Amino acid sequence: MAFSVNTNVSAMAALRTLTMTQSALNSTQRQIETGLKVAEAKDDPSTFTIAQGMRGDVGSLKAIQEGLSFGQATVNMANAGALQISNTIIDLNKKVTQSFNDGLDITILQEEADALVEQITAIVGTTIFNGVNLIDGSGTDLEVLSALGGVTQTVTAQDATVASLGLTAFDLEADSLELTLDNNFAIADADVYTLTLDDGSQHKFEFDTGGAALASTVDEANGIYVHAVPISAGQSFNEMLGTMANVMRQEGFAVDIGESGVITITTGQSITAFTALNGATNLVGAGNPIAQAAVTGNDPLAVLENAEMLVGQILTTLGTAANRLDSQSEFTQLLVDKLEEGLGILVDANLAEASAELQALQTKEQLGIQSLSIANQRPQSILSLFQ
Numbered sequence: 001m002a003f004s005v006n007t008n009v010s011a012m013a014a015l016r017t018l019t020m021t022q023s024a025l026n027s028t029q030r031q032i033e034t035g036l037k038v039a040e041a042k043d044d045p046s047t048f049t050i051a052q053g054m055r056g057d058v059g060s061l062k063a064i065q066e067g068l069s070f071g072q073a074t075v076n077m078a079n080a081g082a083l084q085i086s087n088t089i090i091d092l093n094k095k096v097t098q099s100f101n102d103g104l105d106i107t108i109l110q111e112e113a114d115a116l117v118e119q120i121t122a123i124v125g126t127t128i129f130n131g132v133n134l135i136d137g138s139g140t141d142l143e144v145l146s147a148l149g150g151v152t153q154t155v156t157a158q159d160a161t162v163a164s165l166g167l168t169a170f171d172l173e174a175d176s177l178e179l180t181l182d183n184n185f186a187i188a189d190a191d192v193y194t195l196t197l198d199d200g201s202q203h204k205f206e207f208d209t210g211g212a213a214l215a216s217t218v219d220e221a222n223g224i225y226v227h228a229v230p231i232s233a234g235q236s237f238n239e240m241l242g243t244m245a246n247v248m249r250q251e252g253f254a255v256d257i258g259e260s261g262v263i264t265i266t267t268g269q270s271i272t273a274f275t276a277l278n279g280a281t282n283l284v285g286a287g288n289p290i291a292q293a294a295v296t297g298n299d300p301l302a303v304l305e306n307a308e309m310l311v312g313q314i315l316t317t318l319g320t321a322a323n324r325l326d327s328q329s330e331f332t333q334l335l336v337d338k339l340e341e342g343l344g345i346l347v348d349a350n351l352a353e354a355s356a357e358l359q360a361l362q363t364k365e366q367l368g369i370q371s372l373s374i375a376n377q378r379p380q381s382i383l384s385l386f387q
């Protein structure tokens with residue numbers, strides 16, 4: 001080997017080895033500091049890109065979890081309100097039963113019943129979570145983000161107001177209506193049957209085959225409400241009548257169709273008129289040969305039974321929605337866990353290996369420094385040639 005003070009091959013080799021050792025040492029130290037074997041793109045470009053996509057999915061799923069939590073809280077609040085309304089209707093039942101006893105002051109019982117109805121209104125008005133009320137009849141459904149890609153679950157808004165439950169102006173002595181139909185009674189498209197209540201409000205039930213807009217007009221300011229009764233041309237009279245009964249029940253009227261063909265309609269207050277065939281004939285006491293309605297004794301228990309049925313439907317709908325949201329929340333958490341598990345497999349460092357490698361590299365670094373020191377001293381041996 002030639003001796004030269006300009007080129008120290010040994011020192012260059014030692015420096016190169018030491019530099020490689022220090023680079024590996026820095027990489028191992030970064031793994032220990034961050035806990036990641038792929039902390040940035042230069043560590044492993046393809047793996048880092050995949051990991052970033054997975055981190056994006058994890059972030060999105062956690063945002064979905066927050067939305068599901070909001071949905072769960074909103075539905076739980078609505079469930080609590082509906083349950084309290086159901087309990088209040090049970091209390092109303094007690095008052096009705098008490099009113100059947102002779103010797104009790106019906107006026108005092110009516111005041112207590114009125115207070116319970118007002119309590120239902122208060123419950124509906126205060127069953128709000130973050131500005132959302134699912135039982136006030138506003139008709140605004142709750143869309144809950146439930147999956148990636150903007151997929152949502154719809155929680156249908158409910159109507160637990162006293163008007164929908166048929167408890168407006170609930171009267172312990174309210175009269176019910178019995179409608180007797182002749183065999184010649186018929187129903188046709190656009191026929192309107194109107195119930196006029198004691199407070200002057202009117203509920204119009206219009207039969208509709210779906211071919212045109214309803215002829216009746218809603219005027220809530222004057223207490224006029226219109227309810228569509230969907231029918232088809234192929235339905236029998238009894239089927240059409242059953243459809244009307246179901247629509248009436250959904251609007252808070254208790255309807256019973258007896259085997260003899262007598263229909264009993266009951267609501268929270270007295271029915272003063274029942275007009276048929278587009279309002280041309282008032283069937284109450286009219287002596288109409290085809291159909292005649294008669295006001296009978298009060299049946300507030302039937303009203304409350306119908307209200308309980310409606311609240312039960314609300315509880316069922318909200319309970320089902322709550323279960324769906326709970327299941328989706330659990331599934332979303334499972335997805336987050338699995339994604340984070342997969343992400344860990346891709347990028348997490350094995351700290352046991354990193355610790356062992358750190359010890360080895362530190363030893364190699366010390367040896368490299370010693371080797372470089374020895375290589376740097378070699379050119380000085382040339383001086384002995386000139387002595």
